[in-house]
Amino acid sequence: xxxxxxxxxxxxxxxxxxxxxxxxxxxxxxxxxxxxxxxxxxxxxxxxxxxxxxxxxxxxxxxxxxxxxxxxxxxxxxxxxxxxxx
Amino acid sequence: xxxxxxxxxxxxxxxxxxxxxxxxxxxxxxxxxxxxxxxxxxxxxxxxxxxxxxxxxxxxxxxxxxxxxxxxxxxxxxxxxxxxxxxxxxxxxxxxxxxxxxxxxxxxxxxxxxxxxxxxxxxxxxxxxxxxxxxxxxxxxxxxxxxxxxxxxxxxxxxxxxxxxxxxxxxxxxxxx
Numbered sequence: 407x408x409x410x411x412x413x414x415x416x417x418x419x420x421x422x423x424x425x426x427x428x429x430x431x432x433x434x435x436x437x438x439x440x441x442x443x444x445x446x447x448x449x450x451x452x453x454x455x456x457x458x459x460x461x462x463x464x465x466x467x468x469x470x471x472x473x474x475x476x477x478x479x480x481x482x483x484x485x486x487x488x489x490x491x492x
Numbered sequence: 493x494x495x496x497x498x499x500x501x502x503x504x505x506x507x508x509x510x511x512x513x514x515x516x517x518x519x520x521x522x523x524x525x526x527x528x529x530x531x532x533x534x535x536x537x538x539x540x541x542x543x544x545x546x547x548x549x550x551x552x553x554x555x556x557x558x559x560x561x562x563x564x565x566x567x568x569x570x571x572x573x574x575x576x577x578x579x580x581x582x583x584x585x586x587x588x589x590x591x592x593x594x595x596x597x598x599x600x601x602x603x604x605x606x607x608x609x610x611x612x613x614x615x616x617x618x619x620x621x622x623x624x625x626x627x628x629x630x631x632x633x634x635x636x637x638x639x640x641x642x643x644x645x646x647x648x649x650x651x652x653x654x655x656x657x658x659x660x661x662x663x664x665x666x667x668x669x
Contacts, residue, residue: 409660437498437665444661445652459651466644471637475499476604480611480645482496483513485653487615492656492663 413450415442421453425460436474445492494665505599509608515594516609516625520618523573531571531623540575549581557588565627573620603632607642614646 415426429446433439449456467477485492496506526536534540541550557574565571577584595605610625626639 412661437495439665441664444664445656448655448659448661459655462648462651466641466648470641470644472607472641475496475501476607477641477645478496478499479501479509479600479604479608480642481649482493482509483516483608483612484615484646484649486493486510486513487517487612488650488653490653490657492653492661492665 410448412444412447415447415450418450421457422450425453425456426450429460432468494663498665502599508594508598508600508605511594512600512605512608513612515590516612516621517616519573519591519609519624520613520616520621522577523620523624524618526573526576528573528576528620530619531627533620534572536572536576538576538579540572541578542575547581550578550584553581553584553588554578557584560592564631565624566631567627571624573624603629606632607634607638610639611642611646614643615650 413422415423415430418426426442426446430439430442433443446456446460449459467474467481470477493506496509501509526538528536541554554570554575558570561570561574562568574584574588577587595609596602600608606625606628610622610629613621613625629638
């Protein structure tokens with residue numbers, strides 16, 4: 407159950423909006439997403455933190471030698487090992 | 493899980509991925525429980541069977557392991573973990589057969605499975621199996637950049653897993669219709 411309100415992408419401005427737009431472009435391209443996912447929305451309360459994690463996501467999940475699927479296989483396995491259901 | 497399905501992995505692929513995940517986790521648990529601290533460690537909680545010792549069944553099984561594991565890892569002898577399991581031939585046989593089934597080419601390639609297993613070992617901080625999987629990957633041609641790329645995914649998902657649990661968000665990543 408969600409106990410912490412996530413940020414509505416339709417009500418943000420400035421840096422948060424720019425990052426949410428970039429997140430949606432990425433998630434639409436890779437997953438066919440139509441809205442910004444909750445894992446990014448929940449970080450939108452602190453723009454600099456959102457920016458820091460988005461920059462790491464770009465560096466670690468979008469650049470390199472592996473395909474998106476190869477990285478996602480590792481990511482899914484790690485999430486299961488960490489008992490994370492998200 | 494929904495994310496890999498959206499990237500085109502079907503039920504067979506997902507089952508293979510979960511098989512690698514649980515097998516890699518169980519292998520790391522075994523190595524840690526046996527107090528094997530690094531890949532060269534010979535002095536575990538239970539003594540490893542020496543070279544040609546054991547009954548005929550054990551010798552035959554270890555010969556099978558020896559034909560596959562040292563060449564795959566670029567090393568001279570079978571990792572001690574297998575020789576410790578050889579104290580119980582049934583345990584060695586069932587675990588070795590499972591390793592072969594789980595880690596071979598299927599819907600997912602053996603290389604991608606091994607990289608995934610390394611990610612799991614890193615995530616549970618199992619030094620023995622980190623060294624084991626990394627040795628196999630290096631022998632297959634992976635280099636420093638590849639190993640660091642796997643760590644990067646582990647690192648980033650440690651962040652995201654912690655955050656999603658801590659913020660108690662609901663999953664909104666749905667599989668394709």
